[in-house]
Amino acid sequence: MFSSLSLFIGGRFSRAKQRNKMVSFISLSSTIGIAVGVAVIIIGLSAMNGFERELKDRVLSVIAHGEYEGVRxxxxxxxxxxxxxxxxxxxxxxxxxxxxxxxxxxxxxxxxxxxxxxxxxxxxxxxxxxxxxxxxxxxxxxxxxxxxxxxxxxxxxxxxxxxxxxxxxxxxxxxxxxxxxxxxxxxxxxxxxxxxxxxxxxxxxxxxxxxxxxxxxxxxxxxxxxxxxxxxxxxxxxxxxxxxxxxSVYLRSWQQKYGYLYRDIQLVRTIMYLVMVLVIGVASFNIVSTLMMAVKDRAAEIAILRTMGATDGLIKRIFVWQGVFSGVLGSIVGSIIGVLVALNLTTIIKGLEKLIDHQFLSGDIYFVDFLPSQVMMGDVALVSLTAIVLSLLATWYPASRASQLNPAAVLSSK
Structure with missing residues (x-):
């Protein structure tokens, strides 16, 4: 019962118009920050997936996996x-x-x-x-x-x-x-x-x-x-x-000539995962400031709930849900934007190259002369889940502060 009640009240707090315009602005900016972070990471990971696909399907399908050459x-x-x-x-x-x-x-x-x-x-x-x-x-x-x-x-x-x-x-x-x-x-x-x-x-x-x-x-x-x-x-x-x-033969494998490409792709992918945590983590910090201001803005409502018998746990869950709503909304919007851009990334980059009359990837330097992209739903789910989890962690301190409010002090000051 309390879980459903906290979800209901948290949703009402999230949808309600804030009395303090600054709270509304910071709340919106935190959601936008998470959405942008999620979208950028999905696009980056899709590009790395595309490079790996082209390396396997285009380069490694044409060059020999290995060679023997006579020594004498x-x-x-x-x-x-x-x-x-x-x-x-x-x-x-x-x-x-x-x-x-x-x-x-x-x-x-x-x-x-x-x-x-x-x-x-x-x-x-x-x-x-x-x-x-x-x-x-x-x-x-x-x-x-x-x-x-x-x-x-x-x-x-x-x-x-x-x-x-x-x-x-x-x-x-x-x-x-x-x-x-x-x-x-x-x-x-x-x-x-x-x-x-x-x-x-x-x-x-x-x-x-x-x-x-x-x-x-x-x-x-x-x-x-x-x-x-x-x-x-x-x-x-x-x-x-x-x-x-x-x-006697010399032994050669594709890894001697093109192995660095595979290693570079895996390295960049690892860096992208690290950047994902940092970017979404920074965006999630806005949730902390949003909820802290929301707690102050909703102090009277919290005090009334406490006088009606609301427990500390219920108050915590209300603001946890409010923070999670921002993370979920940003995650969903960012995932949709990221997937749409990633699916059309090659076309977008080609159009940009024609517009500025400059080719970003030259075929005589790189193993492909276009920016490939491949969306993997596992990456989308991982990025979205990371955004939601970090949003959930960001709600802990503000929710704790909300549960510690003294209803008598709040209502007497009104």
């Missing part, structure tokens, strides 16, 4: 290496590749790029690269036709499109220490790789046999790329499988 030169028996490592239960697939650096030339434009020779059929088992290349370009990507698939950023710099020709200048290798004339190969751009990120600006693909011919490797390959079942444990899996090989 090309790997000749690469078929045997693939058969051996695929016996590991956590290695899903393996594919050969040839990697070398070349200078792409188109008219007066030059661009240093990493050229990767791949077998389209085997490559499809270790990466989802085909999803970011035109279906027809990927199906027609065959050796012997001097084709190349360029990253979208490379193509934009060279001002080429599918069907155009470029020249690849490939360093000549040999036993002599003298500088040799680079090999020039004229190739046709058969397709474009569009990942909207850093990879687009430095990668080109050629068929495996063509790459072997350009680099004079014969039947050998530079290395073997791997796809593992547990991406976060890639380094350990690659080491375990590498120990079973009878040749």
């Amino acid at each position: 030169g090309p790997i000749q028996d690469w078929q045997g290496v693939i058969n051996r490592v695929e016996q590991h239960p956590k290695i899903e697939a393996a594919a050969p590749y040839v990697k070398f650096t070349a200078l792409a030339e188109r008219g007066q434009q030059l661009k240093a790029i990493e050229v990767r020779g791949i077998d389209p059929d085997k490559e499809s088992s270790v990466s989802n690269m085909a999803q970011f290349i035109g279906k027809q370009s990927w199906s027609n990507f065959r050796p012997g036709e001097k084709q190349v698939i360029l990253g979208q950023g490379v193509a934009d710099l060279l001002k080429v499109k599918p069907g155009d020709y470029i020249t690849l200048m490939i360093p000549s290798t040999g036993s002599t220490s003298q500088v040799q004339t680079p090999k020039r190969v004229r190739v046709k751009v058969s397709g474009l790789l569009k990942l909207n990120g850093q990879i687009d600006h430095n990668l080109a693909l050629v068929p495996l046999q063509d790459a072997q011919s350009y680099t004079r490797l014969g039947k050998g390959v530079t290395g073997i790329s791997l796809r593992v079942s547990d991406v976060l444990d890639a380094r350990q899996i690659i080491r375990e499988a590498g120990n079973t090989l009878n040749i």
Whole structure:
């Protein structure tokens, strides 16, 4: 009974117009502060979720989870290496590749790029690269036709499109220490790789046999790329499988090149949780001042309730409910605003970039050239619950002071 009565009176106090305008202003500001804090934290966490999603679905779906490269030169028996490592239960697939650096030339434009020779059929088992290349370009990507698939950023710099020709200048290798004339190969751009990120600006693909011919490797390959079942444990899996090989190889995992991105995302997420507590905590302090002024403003009503038999616990619960109402209202409003903005964050930022004619994330620097966002209801619930809990804690002292009022002293002063 007392619980329902305290809820009813607390709601009436919250909805009633305050006699003191300052109380109304501070109450409104505390609610707005909580709402803004909740909204900002939800937007920030959604952006971090978006970056993590793009890292996994865009970058890690294209690059190899791990690689083996020969210590003493090309790997000749690469078929045997693939058969051996695929016996590991956590290695899903393996594919050969040839990697070398070349200078792409188109008219007066030059661009240093990493050229990767791949077998389209085997490559499809270790990466989802085909999803970011035109279906027809990927199906027609065959050796012997001097084709190349360029990253979208490379193509934009060279001002080429599918069907155009470029020249690849490939360093000549040999036993002599003298500088040799680079090999020039004229190739046709058969397709474009569009990942909207850093990879687009430095990668080109050629068929495996063509790459072997350009680099004079014969039947050998530079290395073997791997796809593992547990991406976060890639380094350990690659080491375990590498120990079973009878040749010396260098072990590389995606964590060596892109691991810092994942660590940075997790670090920023941790900082966001800390900021969440601080921002909402500061906003909740306004509830303390609001309730302290409300206690003074409602002193006569409290005294009347006490003379009618209200206990200390009832008086406390009344003002606890009044403070919780501010926290719940701010939390709900902030959650709605935060979710709506987070769902449209990418579109909003793109519109802002067009408005000020400035791109915040450049594809040649960052692994994506847009601001991704992914709303997770678990984060929304956590932020909202934190705001409500901190609001509840902020009501303890004012509620205690309200329960200690002397009704005789209050009513005699009126």
